[in-house]
Structure formats: C-alpha cells, structure tokens
Amino acid sequence: MDVKLVNRGTDGELLLSGDLDTRTARDADQLFLQMAERFTTLTLNMADLNYISSAGLRTIRNLYIKLNQKGGKLLITNVNGNVMEVFEMTGLAGLLNIR
Numbered sequence: 001m002d003v004k005l006v007n008r009g010t011d012g013e014l015l016l017s018g019d020l021d022t023r024t025a026r027d028a029d030q031l032f033l034q035m036a037e038r039f040t041t042l043t044l045n046m047a048d049l050n051y052i053s054s055a056g057l058r059t060i061r062n063l064y065i066k067l068n069q070k071g072g073k074l075l076i077t078n079v080n081g082n083v084m085e086v087f088e089m090t091g092l093a094g095l096l097n098i099r
Contacts (some may be wrong), residue, residue, distance in 0.1 A: 001016060001017065001018040001024040001028060002082050003031060011039055012038065012042050012043070013042075013045055014031075014035065014043070015047070017048035017050075018050060018051060019051040019056075019091065020052045020053070020059065021051060021053040022053055022055040024056070025055035025059050027051070029059040032059055032060075032062065033063065033066055035063075040080065041072060042073075043073050043075040044076045046076060046078050046079045046083055047078035049079075049080070049083055050082070051082065060074075060096070072080055074097065076096055077090070077098075077099045079090045
C-alpha cells in the first residue's frame with residue numbers, strides 16, 4: 001500500500017492506494033497513529049484502495065478510536081464497492097463517517 005499526505009494545517013488527508021492487508025497493516029497502523037497525534041481531523045481517501053482485509057479494518061478502527069479520544073474526527077471518502085461491502089459486512093459502515 002502506498003500513502004500520500006496532504007497537509008491542511010490541523011486537518012490531514014491520506015491518499016491510500018493498493019491493498020491494506022495483513023502484509024501492510026502493521027506499517028499502516030504506525031503511520032495512522034502518528035497522523036492521529038498530528039491532526040485533529042483526518043481523511044482517508046480510498047479512491048485508489050483496491051482491497052482491505054480484517055487486519056486493515058483493525059488499523060482503521062484503531063485510528064478512529066485514537067482520534068475520538070482526543071476529540072478529533074475521522075472521515076473516509078471515495079470508497080469503492082468492494083471495500084464498502086467489507087465495511088458493511090463488518091458493521092463498520094454504521095460507525096465510520098463514510099462519504
């Protein structure tokens with residue numbers, strides 16, 4: 001998975017591409033938690049994310065919790081049908097702010 005950061009002051013946007021799976025989840029988790037410390041609002045732009053596994057879902061859940069604990073907000077945008085189906089099957093679609 002590749003990640004590009006767009007810095008907007010207190011808000012950040014991470015452009016995700018590739019797969020967020022068991023192989024990439026550990027690095028993504030570390031990066032996401034660093035970004036949660038740095039930004040108040042964080043957007044995960046998933047326009048180029050092809051696949052997400054349960055390990056990837058865990059990283060997003062961890063990010064959501066970390067941001068909520070500090071009064072921040074997580075937004076998820078441009079989710080393709082396959083990834084959205086995983087969010088819906090796991091119940092995360094109802095918890096996350098997906099646009």
